[in-house]
Amino acid sequence: MNKDEGKSQPTRKEWCVSMTEDGISGTDRLKNQTIEALEEAARKLRSSDISVNRENVENILHGVQEQMDVYKEQIGAKYHEMEEQYHQQVEPVENIICDHPIPAVMVALGIGFLFGMLVSRRD
Numbered sequence: 001m002n003k004d005e006g007k008s009q010p011t012r013k014e015w016c017v018s019m020t021e022d023g024i025s026g027t028d029r030l031k032n033q034t035i036e037a038l039e040e041a042a043r044k045l046r047s048s049d050i051s052v053n054r055e056n057v058e059n060i061l062h063g064v065q066e067q068m069d070v071y072k073e074q075i076g077a078k079y080h081e082m083e084e085q086y087h088q089q090v091e092p093v094e095n096i097i098c099d100h101p102i103p104a105v106m107v108a109l110g111i112g113f114l115f116g117m118l119v120s121r122r123d
Contacts (some may be wrong), residue, residue: 030071030078037067 041064045057098106 030075034068034071037071088103 041060044060
């Protein structure tokens with residue numbers, strides 16, 4: 001028995017919601033880590049005597065810069081992962097539109113017409 005047989009495939013809406021929530025929670029997590037690193041650096045800077053410990057201050061700032069670079073890389077990797085998954089979902093739709101352009105245009109016109117009718121009915 002295949003391990004995926006018991007699981008149903010998520011709908012596009014469920015997939016989009018899941019991707020959005022994952023992206024938001026990942027971004028929030030990275031944002032919180034960044035804030036914590038900056039707060040820690042600020043605490044260290046406040047507790048040190050800047051005129052006496054210039055080297056110490058430079059080390060703290062260098063550490064913060066390294067941490068920010070790590071967070072930037074993590075955010076970039078997450079962005080590329082989400083972009084790749086998005087393209088995997090969109091490509092089949094693009095192929096259907098390219099394979100059947102006239103029905104695709106007719107559907108788009110129909111949706112546009114219905115939307116126009118709904119918007120113009122504001123009496």
